[in-house]
Amino acid sequence: MLTRIQMLQYPFSVEARRASQKFARDLRDLSKFLGESNNRYIVEEAGERVLNALDRKPIRLVNTNDERDVLIYPTARLIVEKIGNVRLRSYQAVAESKSVRSYLSREKYEILEYLAESAFGWELEWQGEILERSHLSSILQPFEFKIAFQNFLQVAPKFHHDKWKLVNRHVDAGMVYIAKKELERLISGKFNDLILESTSDVPTLPTRLTEIVQSIETELTTKIRSTKPIEFSDESKGAFPPCISIIYAESVAGKNLSHEARFALAAFLLKIGMSEKEVMGVFKAAPDYVRSLAEYQVRHISSKSAGEGYTPPACDKMQGNHLCPVYLGEAWDDLCEYVLHPLDFYQTRAWELSKNIDDHSWYSRKREKKQKLS
Amino acid sequence: MSSNHIQRQRKFLQLTFQDYYIENADLVDIPAKLHNREFGMQLFSLTWRCDRKIIESDSGEQKEVGCGRSGTSYARILKCPFCDSKQLQITDWVRHLGFRTRDALLHELVQSAPHSVYHSAALYETPVARFMHEKNWRGAELIFDIDADHLDSKCTERHDSWICNDADCEESGMGPPPSDECPSCKGKSFSSRKWVCDDCLQDAKDNTLKLYDVFLSEDFGIDPEKIVLNYSGHRGYHVRVQDSKIFSLDSSARTEIVHYIEGTGFTTASFRSTVEQDDYKNPLVVISEKVPLPTSAVEKLSVPGWANRVSQAMVEFISDIDSYHGSERWVKVLKENKQEAIHGLKRTPPILSPRVKGIGDKFWQEISIRAVQSYGASIDGPVTYDLKRVIRLIGSINGKTGFKVNRLNREEIDSFNPFVDAIAFRGGTLKVHTLGGLVKIPAFKIDAEEYGPYGDEIVELPKPAALFLLCKGVANLE
Numbered sequence: 001m002l003t004r005i006q007m008l009q010y011p012f013s014v015e016a017r018r019a020s021q022k023f024a025r026d027l028r029d030l031s032k033f034l035g036e037s038n039n040r041y042i043v044e045e046a047g048e049r050v051l052n053a054l055d056r057k058p059i060r061l062v063n064t065n066d067e068r069d070v071l072i073y074p075t076a077r078l079i080v081e082k083i084g085n086v087r088l089r090s091y092q093a094v095a096e097s098k099s100v101r102s103y104l105s106r107e108k109y110e111i112l113e114y115l116a117e118s119a120f121g122w123e124l125e126w127q128g129e130i131l132e133r134s135h136l137s138s139i140l141q142p143f144e145f146k147i148a149f150q151n152f153l154q155v156a157p158k159f160h161h162d163k164w165k166l167v168n169r170h171v172d173a174g175m176v177y178i179a180k181k182e183l184e185r186l187i188s189g190k191f192n193d194l195i196l197e198s199t200s201d202v203p204t205l206p207t208r209l210t211e212i213v214q215s216i217e218t219e220l221t222t223k224i225r226s227t228k229p230i231e232f233s234d235e236s237k238g239a240f241p242p243c244i245s246i247i248y249a250e251s252v253a254g255k256n257l258s259h260e261a262r263f264a265l266a267a268f269l270l271k272i273g274m275s276e277k278e279v280m281g282v283f284k285a286a287p288d289y290v291r292s293l294a295e296y297q298v299r300h301i302s303s304k305s306a307g308e309g310y311t312p313p314a315c316d317k318m319q320g321n322h323l324c325p326v327y328l329g330e331a332w333d334d335l336c337e338y339v340l341h342p343l344d345f346y347q348t349r350a351w352e353l354s355k356n357i358d359d360h361s362w363y364s365r366k367r368e369k370k371q372k373l374s
Numbered sequence: 375m376s377s378n379h380i381q382r383q384r385k386f387l388q389l390t391f392q393d394y395y396i397e398n399a400d401l402v403d404i405p406a407k408l409h410n411r412e413f414g415m416q417l418f419s420l421t422w423r424c425d426r427k428i429i430e431s432d433s434g435e436q437k438e439v440g441c442g443r444s445g446t447s448y449a450r451i452l453k454c455p456f457c458d459s460k461q462l463q464i465t466d467w468v469r470h471l472g473f474r475t476r477d478a479l480l481h482e483l484v485q486s487a488p489h490s491v492y493h494s495a496a497l498y499e500t501p502v503a504r505f506m507h508e509k510n511w512r513g514a515e516l517i518f519d520i521d522a523d524h525l526d527s528k529c530t531e532r533h534d535s536w537i538c539n540d541a542d543c544e545e546s547g548m549g550p551p552p553s554d555e556c557p558s559c560k561g562k563s564f565s566s567r568k569w570v571c572d573d574c575l576q577d578a579k580d581n582t583l584k585l586y587d588v589f590l591s592e593d594f595g596i597d598p599e600k601i602v603l604n605y606s607g608h609r610g611y612h613v614r615v616q617d618s619k620i621f622s623l624d625s626s627a628r629t630e631i632v633h634y635i636e637g638t639g640f641t642t643a644s645f646r647s648t649v650e651q652d653d654y655k656n657p658l659v660v661i662s663e664k665v666p667l668p669t670s671a672v673e674k675l676s677v678p679g680w681a682n683r684v685s686q687a688m689v690e691f692i693s694d695i696d697s698y699h700g701s702e703r704w705v706k707v708l709k710e711n712k713q714e715a716i717h718g719l720k721r722t723p724p725i726l727s728p729r730v731k732g733i734g735d736k737f738w739q740e741i742s743i744r745a746v747q748s749y750g751a752s753i754d755g756p757v758t759y760d761l762k763r764v765i766r767l768i769g770s771i772n773g774k775t776g777f778k779v780n781r782l783n784r785e786e787i788d789s790f791n792p793f794v795d796a797i798a799f800r801g802g803t804l805k806v807h808t809l810g811g812l813v814k815i816p817a818f819k820i821d822a823e824e825y826g827p828y829g830d831e832i833v834e835l836p837k838p839a840a841l842f843l844l845c846k847g848v849a850n851l852e
Contacts, residue, residue: 139668139677143657149594150620153627162641162658166630167746169657172678174595177657254562255554260756296463320629320638320755 001114008061009103011073011096012191014118019070028203030074035206042068046075047212053095054088054216054223058102075209077195082202082213087224089196097192104184109144112183116147120190123148124183125175140170143177147186152176155189157316160340160371236272239353241345242331243324244268254285260313260321262286263301267312268342270302314341315371326373334360338367381448383851387844388418391771392487394798395480402483403768403781404476406616410497410512413471413479414764415488416773419446423463424454472502489773492764495614497621506762513621516628517765518635519757520582521610522574533569535813546812567848569816570609570775575792578610585613585751586784589635593679598784605792607772607779612765628759637687637750640680642739659684661739666723675723684742685724687749691741692716694748704741707732771798776841793819797838804840805852807832815848 002015010016024030034043045062049072052059062072073096080092104112109126116122125146127133133141149171156164163169170177178186205213240248247265251257257265262283269279276298283294302309315336318324325331339345352358395402405411423444428436441457453460466489473479483491494501495517499510536551538544543559551564586603590596590613600617623631633639645662659668659681667685668677676682691698692715695708708715711730718727726738733741757763766772768781777796797820808815810829817826820839828843832852835843843849 135673137668137674137676139657139659139675139681148619150623150627153623153630157626157630162639163656165639165641166634167637167639167680168641170677170679170681171593171634172595173592256551256562256564314626316626316629317759320632320759 001118002111005061005063006103006111008063008069008073010100010115010119011070012100012119012194013115016070016073019067020074023068023071024074027078027200030071030078031203031205031209033071034075034209039068039071040208042071042075043206043208043212045072046079047216049073049076050079050088050092050216051219053092054219056091056095059095059099061099077198078202078205079209079213079216081198081200082205083217083220084202085220085224088216088220093192093195096195097188100191101184101188104187105181109180112180112187113145116151116183116187120151120154120187122151123175124151127177140177142179143170144180145178145183146172146175147178147183149174149176152178152186155186155193158189158193159185160369162372235353236346236350239346239350241336241339241342241349242326242333243318244342244346246325246331247323248282251282252285256286258321258323261323262297263310264312264318264321264323264342266298266301267310268346270298270309271312271343272346276302312342315339318342332373334363337369337371337373338363340370377449379850380450383844384418384448386851387489387773387776387841388487390776390799390841391418391489391773392484394771395483395487398769398798399480401769401778402480404479405493405767407497408476408479409472409474410499410501411472412469412494412496412498412501412509412764413473413767414467414469414492415471415486416490416492417466417468417486417488418773419448420451420464420466421446421468422451422454424457424459425461425463427461429461470502470504483770488770491767491770493767494762494764496762511761513618514761516615516617516620516623516631517757517763518585518613519606519610519754519765520578520585520613520752521606521754522570522578523568523609524754525574525577525581525752527574527577529571529573530568533571533816534567535569536564536566537812539563539565544812548813567813568609569818571816571818572791572793574609579787579790581751581753582611582613583787585635585753588683589751590615593634594631601784602768603782603784603787604766604768605778605780605782605790605796606766607770607777607796608774611782611787614765625759625761628761629755632753632755632758634680635751635753636755637680637746637748640743640746642742644735644739659742661726661742662735663726663728663738664735666725667719669723671722680746683749684746685719687745688742689716689719691745691748692719698744700744702737702740704733704737708741772845774845776838776845794821797821799837799841802837803834804837804844805832805834806840806843806849807852808843808849810848815843818842 002010002013007013007016007019024033033039041064049059062069076092080089113124113126116124127144127146130141149166153166156166166176237248244265247257247261251262251265265282266279269282270276279298280294283289313321315324319327322328326333326336335345335348339348421444424440424442426438426440426442428438430436439459439461441454441459443454443456445455451462451464454462471482473482494514496514497512499512501509503509531549534550535546535548537546538556538559538561540556540559540561540563543556543561545556545558551566555562556564582603586601590601591598596615596617600615602614602616604612606612641658642661643656643658645660645664659677666675668675668681669685670676670682692708692712695705695712698705707730714727715730718725718729766779768779770779771777772779776798777792778798780790780796782790808828808831810827810831814827814829817824819825820836820842823836825835825839840849844851
């Protein structure tokens with residue numbers, strides 16, 4: 001169904017995966033194959049591909065009319081997995097999915113439908129050409145496809161425009177109306193997620209590939225700044241997001257809080273570095289405070305998953321629990337629109353406080369809006 | 375109540391429940407893929423453990439307490455019977471249980487005769503593993519909990535009550551406890567008693583039917599064969615979608631489903647935005663006096679999902695506007711022009727009447743958003759989006775009432791009456807001491823017979839009524 005070029009454009013396609021498996025069944029095979037001197041061009045091109053991603057440049061499509069071209073993408077993935085840097089992986093996911101999205105925008109509907117169905121197992125219905133859609137209401141006519149809601153929900157919750165919320169979609173008998181452009185975004189978004197979520201055991205790499213890995217690692221240190229966690233102090237409370245500020249104040253004042261509010265507060269405070277004892281102190285005023293129970297619960301929250309602790313709920317969950325005062329229109333902070341998690345808010349605001357920055361106009365210049373709350 | 379009395383009562387209830395499990399094994403629902411489910415039980419007995427640990431006294435001195443022993447008890451336990459340590463871990467819960475066969479589960483139910491029994495909506499590779507990350511989550515049913523507790527039913531003012539916990543105050547009242555402080559002593563701690571009646575259970579049923587008929591069947595197209603309904607045995611209903619295509623949905627996808635059903639996050643578009651954007655493929659519903667609202671009554675205006683329901687939602691919201699407590703600027707005008715607004719919305723196609731002076735497109739948009747929220751079904755969101763929740767076993771007994779957790783189908787639920795159809799124990803009478811206190815126990819109906827209200831008194835009641843009071847914790851066995 002796909003042409004050779006399309007196979008190179010869509011590395012997640014069944015055809016591309018099958019073609020690479022012809023040369024190498026798994027990563028160990030691939031590593032061995034790449035160690036052969038006549039396959040060196042694949043290694044070099046893959047290195048370039050990763051560097052482009054790191055520099056946020058578009059991915060260059062390499063087509064040498066050689067069947068082995070299809071191995072450049074898995075090799076680029078191998079390099080990134082070997083380096084094991086989360087941000088590099090995220091840069092790669094963004095670059096690769098952007099490139100897929102631009103190719104998809106030039107494709108006919110059949111290819112989109114085929115890719116989504118064959119590669120991801122999605123259920124789609126094409127609504128026909130514009131004339132065939134003329135019997136529909138004018139509101140529905142612009143939507144070229146319908147997609148099963150469970151497939152839509154694999155990706156859409158990660159997008160933050162109102163129109164991606166299911167409640168704002170036209171849903172009929174399990175199918176969601178979407179426009180072709182939206183399907184392009186869903187497919188590339190799914191590809192992005194596949195890269196982010198993949199886990200693999202990286203085998204020993206051949207020499208040249210190791211050299212490339214090392215040179216990219218060096219580049220990384222200059223291009224990706226690492227940030228240190230911020231230590232908790234009394235002033236840190238000023239960096240609390242509005243949701244946590246309110247719950248914290250209510251807890252200290254002895255107001256009876258819902259289970260969800262208590263959980264969010266305890267998990268948040270533990271994550272930003274408060275000790276279990278300090279967190280327990282915050283709950284002391286609760287009307288139904290029972291020390292042993294509070295101790296047990298706080299310890300449970302802090303000790304989940306080999307001591308990493310529970311992560312506090314993200315913004316969407318806080319909103320769903322009616323715990324986000326900004327969402328409810330009861331409070332406002334510009335920063336909220338630029339984060340998706342109370343911990344992200346805290347980290348940014350604590351950094352601002354440490355640098356005495358009180359002009360927040362930089363958000364709109366330097367950051368991307370992630371949710372619309374006004 | 376004395377310690378002996380507590381023990382006797384707990385054992386009595388356990389034996390009663392045991393009889394049920396011996397005689398009604400066929401009523402107990404065995405969840406699909408039983409061996410992949412985690413079970414949890416709340417028992418009538420307590421399990422205690424006397425932890426060894428170092429504690430710091432008020433003077434800052436460190437000392438070791440605890441002997442490391444453990445045991446079970448039916449009575450309240452305040453200190454270790456072996457070493458007198460007060461640092462005890464006490465629980466009436468057992469988690470991480472797993473059963474490979476139906477017989478093993480039924481056997482355990484008879485053996486333990488638990489107060490309540492739950493199982494995971496999730497499927498795990500190793501359900502009995504102690505920690506979540508070791509269980510290996512392999513998907514979960516999509517579950518919904520519709521609980522009268524979340525519905526703000528008007529009847530709560532009649533039958534729920536609260537009392538101030540300050541020993542010198544003891545102020546009490548009907549309805550939910552004060553949200554801030556005691557009107558008498560300014561205290562912040564209250565005990566509350568929640569009751570249940572035909573009215574709030576009807577509200578829960580209405581929401582369940584809306585969830586089932588409107589959202590799950592019509593919008594999400596779920597095959598009715600794959601939807602399981604049950605009465606929770608107390609204040610509401612559960613709905614489980616057992617369709618494998620939704621098992622792998624993550625928490626954020628389930629949050630979206632919750633928001634959809636609640637009408638949370640509904641956003642509208644202005645008329646101008648449709649005209650100004652060339653490539654207008656925005657699904658947002660346009661709310662404007664210049665265009666009619668979507669409706670299934672006119673083919674060219676029919677838009678499935680929420681869009682077709684907006685006008686009906688607005689009709690219901692505006693009809694009930696007098697009980698709306700919001701302080702928005704449009705509330706007063708809407709109250710004054712209620713009939714005119716409803717008249718426009720009931721036309722075919724529905725319109726936003728320009729005759730309602732003082733309300734323009736922006737206000738209509740705000741009204742439609744409020745209306746959609748109020749039309750949405752009320753569900754307990756965290757139950758749905760938490761991938762690791764446990765839910766009551768169908769066919770078990772709910773220890774908070776002594777009622778059965780009945781499996782229901784779509785036809786049965788219409789005529790289902792929990793106070794008749796969920797009665798698990800019949801025959802004979804029991805003498806109980808009712809604990810009405812300052813606020814009497816509200817009247818209730820069992821098997822069409824009305825009982826109460828009761829203060830502090832000794833009464834002989836038919837078994838189901840007496841068990842209901844004992845399980846609710848408002849009476850002691852005499």
